Each structure stands twice: as structure tokens, then as C-alpha cells.
Amino acid sequence: MREKxxxxxxxxxxxxxxxxxxxxxFERRGLKIVAMKMLWLSxxxxxxxxxxxxxxxxxxxxxxxVTSSPIIAMVLEGDHAVKLVRxxxxxxxxxxxxxxxxxxxxxxxxxxxxxxxSDSLESAKREIALFFDESEIFDYQLPL
Ligand code: CMP
Numbered sequence: 001m002r003e004k005x006x007x008x009x010x011x012x013x014x015x016x017x018x019x020x021x022x023x024x025x026f027e028r029r030g031l032k033i034v035a036m037k038m039l040w041l042s043x044x045x046x047x048x049x050x051x052x053x054x055x056x057x058x059x060x061x062x063x064x065x066v067t068s069s070p071i072i073a074m075v076l077e078g079d080h081a082v083k084l085v086r087x088x089x090x091x092x093x094x095x096x097x098x099x100x101x102x103x104x105x106x107x108x109x110x111x112x113x114x115x116x117x118s119d120s121l122e123s124a125k126r127e128i129a130l131f132f133d134e135s136e137i138f139d140y141q142l143p144l
Pocket of ligand 1: 092
């Protein structure tokens with residue numbers, strides 16, 4: 001099933017100049033970039049994105065970290081994109097992420113885990129709408 005999912009590259013990915021490396025892995029998986037922007041998350045945006053985690057131990061440091069420096073937000077499209085992206089990035093905790101996954105290869109801690117991706121089609125819809133207008137999401141063909 002053709003799906004769209006939300007992904008953003010966390011501040012440390014830009015700080016460590018790993019943007020190209022991470023994007024290359026998504027592209028090589030056949031995922032299509034249909035929207036992308038660089039932005040500095042406001043506290044309000046970060047709180048909305050992570051509202052399900054409010055009250056947890058890691059919530060405040062997480063909000064502080066993701067608002068510390070710019071991020072790159074995108075929408076990726078592909079067959080079963082939600083699951084495919086989650087497989088490509090690996091487990092949330094880099095200690096559990098397999099080698100060959102983005103987090104397994106680059107993440108240094110569960111907070112600074114390189115990238116966020118929606119965990120379900122419902123979250124993807126909600127998260128995409130938080131950052132992108134319909135007019136910013138492009139419909140185009142890749143060569144076969
Ligand atoms: P992300 O995919 O952005 O979704 C929620 C984030 O919370 C997660 O990646 C981690 O960066 C962070 N997170 C989850 N669990 C912990 C934890 N135990 N300690 C610190 N950060 C966490």
C-alpha cells in the first residue's frame with residue numbers, strides 16, 4: 001500500500017553533518033522525498049509533536065534537545081513507507097538498533113538518536129499536518 005510518512009532529522013544530525021548520509025539511505029531504499037524543509041522547532045511545536053510523552057522522565061530534556069538547533073523535516077512516500085522507514089532507521093535505543101540501520105550506525109544515545117519517524121499511519125497523518133500544508137507536498141513520478 002502506497003503511504004506517506006513523516007520524518008525529521010534531529011539537531012545532532014545537522015550538527016554532525018550526517019544529513020547527506022541519512023538521506024542517501026532513504027533514497028537507496030526507494031523512498032521518495034515528496035516534501036522537505038529546514039526549521040527551528042519552537043517549544044510549542046515540539047510539545048505538540050511529542051504530546052504523548054508529556055510527563056515522562058525524558059520529556060523535558062527531549063524538548064530542550066529538539067529545540068536547541070535547526071532540524072530538517074520531510075515527508076517520504078513509498079510502498080508501506082511507515083514500516084519501511086522504521087526498519088531503515090532501527091530501534092529507538094541505539095544499543096538495540098541493528099548494525100546497518102541509521103540509528104545502529106550513527107546514534108550515540110536514545111535522546112540523540114539521529115532521526116524521528118512516525119510509528120503508524122495515524123501518527124504520520126497527524127505529524128505531516130503539523131508541519132506541511134497540502135500545497136507543500138509534491139506529486140511527481142520517479143523514473144522506473
Ligand atoms: P523519537 O522517535 O523522536 O520519539 C520519541 C523520542 O523520545 C525518541 O525518539 C527518543 O529520542 C526519546 N526517548 C524515548 N525514550 C527515551 C528515554 N528512555 N530516554 C531519553 N529519551 C528517550
